Amino acid sequence: MKAISLFFIGLFFVTSCSQKKQPIQGETEFQRNLNSEFKDASKSPLKKKDRKDFRGLEFFKVDSAYVVQATLKTTPDEQPFKMKTTTDRLPEYVKYGEITFNLENETFTLNVFRDLDLMKEEGFEDYLFLPFLDDTNGDETYGGGRYLDLRIPEGDVMIVDFNKAYNPYCAYNEKYSCPIVPRDNYVGVNIKAGVKAFEVNRE
Known part of the structure; x- marks a missing residue:
């Protein structure tokens, strides 16, 4: 019973994370690539506070x-x-x-x-x-x-x-x-x- 409960807890966690992860926005490959770069902390020119709320250019x-x-x-x-x-x-x-x-x-x-x-x-x-x-x-x-x-x-x-x-x-x-x-x-x-x-x- 405990194993079943842990399974459903894990499933809920994975599902929640996947729902929070939003697809990269953009009408074209150029737009999607640029938005992907701006979301990436290692490449983005955005300030940290702006990147936190960034949804797309x-x-x-x-x-x-x-x-x-x-x-x-x-x-x-x-x-x-x-x-x-x-x-x-x-x-x-x-x-x-x-x-x-x-x-x-x-x-x-x-x-x-x-x-x-x-x-x-x-x-x-x-x-x-x-x-x-x-x-x-x-x-x-x-x-x-x-x-x-x-x-x-x-x-x-x-x-x-x-x-x-x-x-x-x-x-x-x-x-x-x-x-x-x-x-x-x-x-x-x-x-x-x-x-x-x-x-x-x-x-």
Whole structure:
């Protein structure tokens, strides 16, 4: 009888734990991966008090209108420079080129960069950094702008998916040092795609 009682107690405990463990939120793999990272104490940029109540980042609805085809023009003669950040840190970047695309019947050209330290790491040899500003900043999105991760294409055409735009870590925690988006990388429309401004989700 005692063994049966212990069995049901154990079953109740396992069931309760599984019910408390909520699935990772997200409409796409990108969103689920980002939410998973933010829930992981070893990777999350969130402050401990914010991570405790974290349920998931808020995203705009995925919209194919913000997946654009861009033309890349490389600028091989650029010199490395120290990019300004939200702290005294000055990481070295180099402008790799310019991408030109159409969005909402307007043409925009943005600079893309390479992090000179990151490009030496395995898996990041072809990584491009695209920081950008748009008209949602300070309202629906983080005031300091957002980032996109890109890869060097084989030719001069690449796909830019603004649904994968994410916030700098300093949008969540001031202890981080984040590159400041250059004013030249301003897109003069509302890019209602990607991550929204951060608010702690509470039950």
